[in-house]
Ligand code: FES
């Protein structure tokens with residue numbers, strides 16, 4: 030049995046240390062944000078933040094998460110609330126501006142890849158508050174272990190949603 | 203027998219019976235919905251009397267509740283674009299004269315909870331008439347009821363925003379239906395579990411398009427919100443008590459038989475179990491990780507026979523042309539075929555003769571296929587999955603198990619789009635999950651791994667076409683002839699059933715009609731009616747390797763976005779651009795000059811204007827090829843599909859030294875008739891556009907003599923964000939057309955001929971084979 034911290038909560042896990050974190054998140058913790066897309070670190074569907082850095086949970090063993098902070102799509106609202114110092118009541122009503130932008134831009138098509146897209150956007154906007162289109166493209170294409178792939182072709186609306194979220198996040202600062 | 207409190211009314215030939223409920227207002231209230239069991243009409247093939255809703259009852263489709271909320275049910279399984287949650291709702295709300303927001307629940311694709319079936323294709327054009335008619339019938343019944351309750355003739359009743367008025371009184375729909383039970387039998391025909399499913403017939407009055415107020419607005423997709431906030435229940439999230447995880451051990455090749463299944467190493471995998479049935483091998487375990495590793499261990503110890511019966515991708519087109527059997531299957535001709543080609547070609551001032559080739563492509567869903575099956579002791583089977591034609595899947599599973607469809611229930615959930623792969627009922631893992639569940643007596647969740655999804659799924663068939671065009675001295679096309687060649691496109695046999703040696707539909711053959719037929723229909727409607735002489739022929743054959751494989755599977759094909767039409771439109775549109783160049787004409791003007799239909803001309807003019815197209819012939823006056831400097835060109839393409847006219851312009855830059863093509867700007871004009879939801883349509887078109895660029899530049903499923911060698915995103919690359927051009931979408935709303943055309947299908951096919959034409963415009967070289975990978979383009983430019 031090991032303990033990991035997911036979305037701010039310590040969770041006890043009964044699984045072998047080499048179990049991919051993705052299976053732990055999906056099966057043991059019943060989180061549905063990260064998805065199994067390739068299991069090969071080639072697509073980004075399974076992305077989560079590990080201490081604020083986007084990683085591929087499909088190839089990350091459980092042991093690598095020990096002592097670190099895992100944030101999944103489910104944890105984005107709380108992450109934002111904490112960063113903004115929102116009260117608990119406010120926090121419960123708040124989505125992360127990235128999620129809000131994804132809704133306003135009606136970004137997902139099938140949506141299966143969008144977990145990873147929003148996780149990547151979070152990593153990007155926490156480091157670069159005013160990314161250019163070129164920087165957004167770079168972030169989603171070459172900055173990680175692989176490009177974040179969308180088979181439905183929603184890239185244009187992802188770029189628009191990142192730009193929208195960046196504006197909202199800048200204002201909230 | 204009519205009782206004193208029962209009234210009957212005639213509604214467009216159907217009988218409406220109203221009964222005042224004695225217990226109205228209490229918990230027994232059923233609203234405006236299903237009443238008892240109805241007689242299944244003779245015209246309806248009576249399948250699945252159990253575990254299905256009766257489509258002849260309007261309440262199976264639409265329920266109006268006393269609190270003014272509305273529930274709608276459709277068996278059409280939305281595939282991720284949100285159409286049932288946006289356009290379908292808008293269309294139903296419109297026919298009902300109820301607010302869009304009143305439809306609070308959409309039940310979709312569950313075979314025991316929805317009335318109709320059929321696949322998710324032409325989702326608006328062919329998909330909406332059923333629910334729209336059901337709404338129209340329901341609306342008429344509401345008016346009849348209002349007439350009785352308000353004591354005013356029906357002709358004096360009006361309805362708006364969910365409220366009926368007449369004779370100075372008004373009542374909300376909720377009040378109107380409160381305490382009422384309505385029984386209206388609506389006419390339905392067809393076979394529920396077939397590819398095309400059931401059809402609602404009859405002609406209830408429809409709302410005139412001129413009075414539309416809900417259709418045409420950009421409503422948001424509510425499912426998008428649940429997906430973005432991680433509240434959506436995906437097929438991948440469904441868990442059942444006592445469930446096991448399953449992984450498959452698929453054969454070594456597409457023709458291998460099982461010699462011996464590897465023994466499970468119980469010391470390492472104490473809780474795992476192996477299942478063998480014929481050539482089907484699977485492993486189950488309580489945890490997913492154990493199932494994955496145990497399956498790997500079993501796979502490494504499993505012995506298969508060898509098989510080498512495929513030509514290999516390098517020899518594909520030679521094989522298709524020289525060795526494939528094009529004789530057994532009857533040749534198809536388009537209904538626009540006219541005139542004598544040979545004399546016209548003999549007299550032509552200029553001629554183009556060319557062959558075009560398209561590779562096998564994968565649907566390549568971003569998540570590999572999965573299904574959870576629960577084969578219960580009472581003989582019923584529940585399948586939880588993501589599927590485009592759940593009713594057809596039901597039929598296939600019943601056939602495999604030798605049972606009746608009423609024992610099978612399919613529940614649909616969100617999942618990764620797979621673009622047609624399951625429109626005939628299965629995407630790959632469903633039958634295997636059922637077989638494993640049956641074998642171990644517990645629910646089993648089968649998840650294919652990434653390589654399996656490339657190597658054991660169906661693909662979009664390769665094709666080639668021979669085109670001949672004759673031009674007169676004025677550069678006008680006088681004759682057009684094409685011969686399209688493509689192996690059978692629709693193999694809906696569940697692959698696990700085939701491996702297990704269980705009953706399935708027949709392998710593609712020349713005798714089947716439509717589904718499973720080897721015939722190659724003309725799928726790309728001709729749009730250049732100014733051409734006097736036309737011959738379009740479609741030649742079909744068996745799937746590559748199908749006859750040679752001891753498993754009878756070979757390279758299994760399946761319709762994929764714009765099926766068949768992609769394979770036929772690429773040759774046509776590129777050839778037309780080449781013909782324009784031969785005529786020294788501008789490629790858009792040349793098309794306009796040969797078109798007669800106003801909507802064809804309209805969409806071409808729209809894309810010309812929106813793209814800032816410069817009128818001139820191709821190729822442009824290009825500088826001498828210099829390795830480093832990028833050359834720029836533009837090309838156009840045109841298509842009519844499922845009620846929608848499409849035209850696109852691609853502007854590209856090609857670097858001769860590397861052969862790399864970058865699409866810099868993509869402009870697309872779309873005329874679907876009525877635009878139901880501009881925002882959603884724009885997003886769908888953008889997605890289709892990106893997929894199309896991906897098909898054109900990158901996609902080819904490769905294979906060797908034994909099987910598919912494409913196995914992951916490195917061997918099957920798709921377009922990445924960095925390569926996405928500026929995309930401009932022009933929507934042409936034409937309410938006067940009175941119908942809604944398709945949205946995103948077609949968009950994925952338009953890029954390829956436009957990019958190839960742009961390459962020609964930039965360099966003077968014609969690339970007649972897809973994909974336009976750097977190596978191919980580089981070699982072409984050097985030649
Ligand atoms: S599922 Fe992890 S990168 Fe694809």
Ligand code: FES
Nearest residue numbers: 139140179180181
């Ligand atoms: S939205 Fe379907 S894969 Fe990205």
